[in-house]
Amino acid sequence: MPEPELMEQVVNLCKRRGFVFPSAEIYGGFRSTYDYGPLGILMLRNVKEAWWRAMVQCRDDVVGLDAAILSAPRIWEASGHLANFTDPLVDCRKCNERFREDQLEDPTTCPNCAAKDSFTEARQFNLMFKTFVGPVEDDANVAYLRPETAQGMFVNFANVLNTSRKKPPFGIAQMGKSFRNEITPGNFVFRTREFEQMEMEFFVPPAEGAQWFEYWCDARMRWYTDLGMPADKLRLRHHDAEELSHYSAGTADVEFMYPWGWGELEGIANRTDFDLKAHAAASGEKLEYFDQASGERYVPYVIEPAAGATRTMMAFLIAAYTEDEVGGEARTVLRLHHRLAPFKAAVLPLSKKDTLTPTAREVLSLLQPHWMVDYDETQSIGRRYRRQDEIGTPFCITVDFETLEDRAVTIRDRDSLDQVRVPIDALVDELRTRLSG
Amino acid sequence: MPEPELMEQVVNLCKRRGFVFPSAEIYGGFRSTYDYGPLGILMLRNVKEAWWRAMVQCRDDVVGLDAAILSAPRIWEASGHLANFTDPLVDCRKCNERFREDQLEDPTTCPNCAAKDSFTEARQFNLMFKTFVGPVEDDANVAYLRPETAQGMFVNFANVLNTSRKKPPFGIAQMGKSFRNEITPGNFVFRTREFEQMEMEFFVPPAEGAQWFEYWCDARMRWYTDLGMPADKLRLRHHDAEELSHYSAGTADVEFMYPWGWGELEGIANRTDFDLKAHAAASGEKLEYFDQASGERYVPYVIEPAAGATRTMMAFLIAAYTEDEVGGEARTVLRLHHRLAPFKAAVLPLSKKDTLTPTAREVLSLLQPHWMVDYDETQSIGRRYRRQDEIGTPFCITVDFETLEDRAVTIRDRDSLDQVRVPIDALVDELRTRLSG
Numbered sequence: 001m002p003e004p005e006l007m008e009q010v011v012n013l014c015k016r017r018g019f020v021f022p023s024a025e026i027y028g029g030f031r032s033t034y035d036y037g038p039l040g041i042l043m044l045r046n047v048k049e050a051w052w053r054a055m056v057q058c059r060d061d062v063v064g065l066d067a068a069i070l071s072a073p074r075i076w077e078a079s080g081h082l083a084n085f086t087d088p089l090v091d092c093r094k095c096n097e098r099f100r101e102d103q104l105e106d107p108t109t110c111p112n113c114a115a116k117d118s119f120t121e122a123r124q125f126n127l128m129f130k131t132f133v134g135p136v137e138d139d140a141n142v143a144y145l146r147p148e149t150a151q152g153m154f155v156n157f158a159n160v161l162n163t164s165r166k167k168p169p170f171g172i173a174q175m176g177k178s179f180r181n182e183i184t185p186g187n188f189v190f191r192t193r194e195f196e197q198m199e200m201e202f203f204v205p206p207a208e209g210a211q212w213f214e215y216w217c218d219a220r221m222r223w224y225t226d227l228g229m230p231a232d233k234l235r236l237r238h239h240d241a242e243e244l245s246h247y248s249a250g251t252a253d254v255e256f257m258y259p260w261g262w263g264e265l266e267g268i269a270n271r272t273d274f275d276l277k278a279h280a281a282a283s284g285e286k287l288e289y290f291d292q293a294s295g296e297r298y299v300p301y302v303i304e305p306a307a308g309a310t311r312t313m314m315a316f317l318i319a320a321y322t323e324d325e326v327g328g329e330a331r332t333v334l335r336l337h338h339r340l341a342p343f344k345a346a347v348l349p350l351s352k353k354d355t356l357t358p359t360a361r362e363v364l365s366l367l368q369p370h371w372m373v374d375y376d377e378t379q380s381i382g383r384r385y386r387r388q389d390e391i392g393t394p395f396c397i398t399v400d401f402e403t404l405e406d407r408a409v410t411i412r413d414r415d416s417l418d419q420v421r422v423p424i425d426a427l428v429d430e431l432r433t434r435l436s437g
Numbered sequence: 438m439p440e441p442e443l444m445e446q447v448v449n450l451c452k453r454r455g456f457v458f459p460s461a462e463i464y465g466g467f468r469s470t471y472d473y474g475p476l477g478i479l480m481l482r483n484v485k486e487a488w489w490r491a492m493v494q495c496r497d498d499v500v501g502l503d504a505a506i507l508s509a510p511r512i513w514e515a516s517g518h519l520a521n522f523t524d525p526l527v528d529c530r531k532c533n534e535r536f537r538e539d540q541l542e543d544p545t546t547c548p549n550c551a552a553k554d555s556f557t558e559a560r561q562f563n564l565m566f567k568t569f570v571g572p573v574e575d576d577a578n579v580a581y582l583r584p585e586t587a588q589g590m591f592v593n594f595a596n597v598l599n600t601s602r603k604k605p606p607f608g609i610a611q612m613g614k615s616f617r618n619e620i621t622p623g624n625f626v627f628r629t630r631e632f633e634q635m636e637m638e639f640f641v642p643p644a645e646g647a648q649w650f651e652y653w654c655d656a657r658m659r660w661y662t663d664l665g666m667p668a669d670k671l672r673l674r675h676h677d678a679e680e681l682s683h684y685s686a687g688t689a690d691v692e693f694m695y696p697w698g699w700g701e702l703e704g705i706a707n708r709t710d711f712d713l714k715a716h717a718a719a720s721g722e723k724l725e726y727f728d729q730a731s732g733e734r735y736v737p738y739v740i741e742p743a744a745g746a747t748r749t750m751m752a753f754l755i756a757a758y759t760e761d762e763v764g765g766e767a768r769t770v771l772r773l774h775h776r777l778a779p780f781k782a783a784v785l786p787l788s789k790k791d792t793l794t795p796t797a798r799e800v801l802s803l804l805q806p807h808w809m810v811d812y813d814e815t816q817s818i819g820r821r822y823r824r825q826d827e828i829g830t831p832f833c834i835t836v837d838f839e840t841l842e843d844r845a846v847t848i849r850d851r852d853s854l855d856q857v858r859v860p861i862d863a864l865v866d867e868l869r870t871r872l873s874g
Contacts, residue, residue, distance in 0.1 A: 015600075016600065017600055018500075018596070018597065018600030018601055021593060021596045023504065023505045023507075023508065023509070024508065024509040024511065024512055024592055025592070025593075025596060026592055026595065026716065026720040026722040026724075027509055027511045027512065027592070027719075027720050030505075030507075030508065030509040030580075031507075031509075031570045031571070031580070033505040033507055033508075034505065035502065035503065035504040035505055035589060035593055035596075036502065036503035036504075037502060037593070037596060037597065037600060037601075038500035038501055038502065038597060038600070038601045038609075039600075040503070041501040041502055041503040041611075042501060044503065045501075053806075056809075057805060057806075057808075057809055058805045058806060059805075060801065060805075060811075060812045063455075063475035064475055064478040064479060064482075065472065065473065065474060065475065065478055066472065066473035066477070066478040066481060067460065067472040067473075068460045068467075068470040068471065068472055068631050069506075069614060069616075069631060070460075070467075070468075070470055070566075070616070070630065070631050071460065071461065071467065071470075072460070072461040072464055072467040072468075074461065074464045075461055075464065089572055098572045098573065125572050129507075129568045129569075129570075130568060130569075131566045131567060131568045131582070132566075132567075132618075133468045133566075133618065133630060134468070134618065134620070135526055135535045135562050135618075135620060136535060143467075143468070145568070145582075152472060155461055155462070155463055155464070156458060156462075156472055156474070158463065159455070159458045159462065159472075159474060160455065160474065160475060163452075163453065163454055163455030163474060163475070163476075164455055164474075164475045165813070165815070172475075174478075177506060177614065179506075179507070181569075181570065181571070181572075183571070183572060193507065193570060194505050194506060194507050279463065282464075283463040283464050285463040287463075364497065368494060368495045368496075368497075369490075369494075369495060371494075372493075372494055374497075375497045376602070378602070
């Protein structure tokens with residue numbers, strides 16, 4: 001499918017089936033923010049769950065954290081965000097529109113009113129959202145919405161070290177909303193002012209920085225492919241020296257082939273000891289590790305794999321979107337990994353006849369304690385298969401009239417289209433096996 | 438234990454074991470915000486998961502949603518929050534301190550500087566946090582941090598109805614952060630400016646409002662007791678006529694006996710058709726349901742069970758906190774329901790001898806794909822049991838020298854202290870059985 005058309009189909013599917021809605025749509029939308037609908041929240045939860053499982057649950061060297069969004073100016077002063085997290089903006093003196101100077105195609109002409117040489121000098125515009133805490137709006141009461149979750153992990157480094165009995169190499173992981181006052185949000189949920197991050201700060205002895213950076217580059221690439229992302233849609237791009245952030249001794253981006261070209265899914269950076277030292281200097285607290293075995297005291301280096309949950313979800317949707325034919329009939333199918341699919345199964349009574357409903361609902365109740373399961377009894381069975389294919393449901397469980405005799409149901413596989421008959425009593429185990437891994 | 442002491446012990450445990458830290462603590466804390474540490478995030482996730490499971494996963498009449506935090510002024514204008522979500526504030530003309538008029542003990546005397554009759558007239562202070570989206574800070578660019586998740590469900594009512602094939606009675610559920618610029622936050626994480634809600638809007642035919650209100654009052658009380666909350670720490674308090682919000686035809690609070698007295702855990706309200714009508718009028722969109730069977734068109738009533746995730750977590754911690762004796766030795770134990778416990782199990786090699794480590798780590802790897810499992814090999818086994826008891830881990834799995842012979846481990850139950858020997862091959866099934874329900 002041509003790429004622009006693919007993007008259109010995915011956006012259309014997102015709206016039509018309830019993955020993503022423009023925020024405040026009944027009021028005409030609101031400034032490039034999005035709401036995640038009934039299917040979107042299920043898939044977003046699955047993306048986050050898969051990350052948490054790989055990064056925290058299945059390891060014993062990473063712990064979790066959930067820091068506040070409203071945060072102290074001193075954090076952002078120490079991190080450098082107050083001074084440096086900026087875009088250069090110019091105003092047109094004629095029409096008063098404002099633009100990012102680095103995105104002007106012709107720096108002498110206003111793209112809005114076509115005035116010549118009408119731009120002011122560029123001013124640095126900070127991308128952090130500012131608000132006031134308490135009843136007085138003055139400098140003493142400023143708070144910022146965090147522009148990244150990372151700093152919450154750095155300022156809690158000593159707290160985690162003291163309470164969790166971990167020692168380097170170990171990590172702190174966090175998922176949550178971050179906010180950046182982007183001048184040019186766009187590409188659907190790729191760049192939005194409110195977005196959800198999945199970040200992990202992995203603290204290591206300084207001498208091991210390079211090897212752990214490699215380790216996490218490999219591990220993170222594998223996470224995407226293990227979840228079914230085709231390897232040819234994915235690449236690891238190392239930043240060259242000019243592109244590196246001032247704090248970084250090495251950065252690589254995991255990039256996805258979006259319909260508009262390669263774009264970032266995740267950044268993996270060797271942040272060195274920059275952050276811990278900056279917060280130690282600003283706070284006067286010691287942010288270091290004392291290794292009792294060697295008698296050595298050091299400030300750990302930090303390797304940070306930082307991914308975007310919402311754009312990751314979009315990438316998986318794009319990669320999974322397929323149109324094929326079944327029995328001569330066109331169908332849309334989301335070939336999502338079962339871990340990411342909104343519903344793991346759908347229970348479909350063959351006909352809406354009341355005779356099948358009690359058994360179908362019994363099967364539903366049997367599965368619900370274990371998984372998100374859909375239930376659909378309207379229209380033809382073929383139509384209902386299509387509906388489930390389109391939202392990526394791996395297994396359809398059909399209850400038919402024979403079920404009333406043999407207490408067995410049919411499991412239909414979304415991808416192979418194979419159908420097998422399974423006793424209701426064996427259904428949970430059968431699905432557990434198919435949904436493991 | 439005397440109540441003030443109980444609260445002190447719980448707060449102390451939260452800090453000492455990594456449940457809750459004051460935000461930006463290395464900078465002296467920040468305005469009554471809190472960060473959830475390695476154990477706190479696990480327990481908070483479990484509270485939210487238990488809510489989601491009961492409210493969405495195990496039902497087929499409720500779907501999820503995740504709306505943006507940054508939100509349009511028009512939403513809050515229509516909902517009434519811009520006009521009415523306020524506290525009355527007075528300034529002392531002498532010292533310039535600001536107070537909530539309704540909390541002054543002596544309305545003629547400044548509690549800060551003791552000046553007499555120094556207060557200004559009360560002004561209404563809006564509790565919503567305000568920020569600006571885009572590069573210009575003017576009225577056209579105002580956004581508010583949502584003070585509740587509820588409105589996100591109302592403005593998406595039509596989107597959900599059109600995409601999800603649900604019809605009344607059905608609900609939309611959402612968990613997420615909300616923000617209120619409280620003048621007097623306090624009682625640890627009971628009242629904080631940033632907090633996490635678990636809200637569900639259940640849309641019903643107007644005539645069924647009263648019966649569904651009763652249904653949800655019962656269901657929500659049962660949710661807490663099913664998760665082990667003692668019934669005598671819990672009560673349902675119906676608001677009397679004067680206390681009711683202007684939009685409500687009935688409200689009841691689920692209250693918990695906090696160490697400082699009865700306080701709200703959750704509010705259940707019959708919000709009538711107030712919200713949908715308000716947004717329909719303000720947006721010009723139809724927010725109603727057309728029942729094809731009866732040919733009837735109506736604006737549904739809404740029953741809303743709205744709980745606070747963070748204060749619910751605190752209530753479960755307080756209720757679970759126990760000090761008892763085991764073998765003549767004092768221990769602290771969190772008698773948490775297994776669904777809420779941060780770790781479901783801990784793997785403990787009897788000694789740190791290298792001979793046991795490979796098998797202990799094999800057992801750990803066997804369990805990690807299924808549950809959050811701790812691993813601890815430092816200090817005596819008794820000490821390690823105490824550590825796990827204190828954080829509520831239901832099961833300790835001990836790997837000893839016999840394990841190397843018989844490939845079996847010992848499961849110790851936190852509450853009964855029973856120990857049983859189980860083959861490693863049967864361990865996952867054994868734990869699955871114990872952790873079901």
